[in-house]
Amino acid sequence: MLFKSMQNIVKKNSLLWGEEVAETYHAAAARCMQENWDAIIFPLLQKHSIDYSDVVDFACGYGRNTDMLLNHARSITMVDVNEHNLDYCRNKYADHQSVSIVGCNGYTLEELSENRFSFFYTFDSVVHFPPEIVRSYLPEMHRVLKNGGYAFVHHSNYTAGGKDKDFRKNPHWRNYMSAELFADYAKGAGFNVIEQSLIDWEVVNLDCCTILQKP
Ligand SMILES: C[S@@+](CC[C@H](N)C(=O)[O-])C[C@H]1O[C@@H](n2cnc3c(N)ncnc32)[C@H](O)[C@@H]1O
Incomplete structure (x- = not known):
């Protein structure tokens, strides 16, 4: 029953980011990636002793984050539901021995083995x-990380309008989430919440980047 309802949520919400947005998204x-990396992402990552040996780039899209992570990581596992x-990434990274590409069902990471990764991004x-x-996904992120491993999760901090509002009506299609709710979920999954940094995305404090650590 739960399985069916999760599949329905994935069908309705998760399959919107494929070929149809190849150009528009x-x-x-990709053209903004270096700027995002330099201004938002790397300054946060640098504050923590992250081990880049075995990295997951989760919900990887066309791999613009992997392109940045390749400068730091020994191996990268790219995961996506679409x-x-x-297929795009299999083709793009065909010559990269350090990159593997894995599908997921949209709500678990059962293809990934436990305690395997040093960093989940x-x-x-x-x-x-x-x-x-x-x-x-949060207990799954916890399961696949090694003890001491960090996770970097960029998530929404937008709750205006309530939980049942169509997220496509929200600024930048942000879904319902807050820094506090995310921290509660993460603690419930067994993580220590190390840092939360609110981000402006045209709207003040629209997003949050949370750094988690598996104890
Ligand atoms: C807006 S794109 C971002 C892609 C990439 N992170 C980037 O910065 O370019 C969202 C990505 O999340 C993936 N996605 C959406 N829902 C998902 C889910 N439930 N589980 C895994 N991936 C999902 C989509 O297929 C798509 O690749």
Whole structure:
């Protein structure tokens, strides 16, 4: 029953970011990646002793974050629910021995083994996920990380209008989530919440980047 309802949520919310947005999202976003990395992401990552040996780029899209992470990581496992995006990345990274590409069902990471990864990274994806999906993934992030491993999760901090509002009516399609709710979910999943940094995305404090650590 729960399984069916999660599948329905994924169908309705998660399959909007494939070939149909190749130009309007993926190509356009790739052009801003270096700027996002330099201004928002790397300054936060640098504050923590992150081990980049075995990295997950979660909800990877066309791989613009992997392109940045490749400068630091020994191996990268790219994960996404969208088959078109996975195929795009299989083609793009065919010559990269250090990159693997894995599909997921949209609410668990059952293809990934436990205690395997040193760093779990996700940018510009979880911001759109419904709270049920975020909550479902957090114990999975915890499961796949090694003890002491960090996670970097860029998520929404937008709650105006309430939980049942169509997220596509929200600024930048942010789904319902707050820094506090995310921290509660993460603690419930067994994480220590190390740092939360609110981010302006045209709207003041629209997003949050949370750094988690598996004890
Ligand atoms: C806005 S794109 C961002 C892609 C990439 N992170 C980037 O910055 O370019 C959102 C990505 O999340 C993926 N996605 C959406 N819902 C998902 C889910 N429930 N589980 C895993 N991936 C999901 C989409 O397929 C898409 O690749």
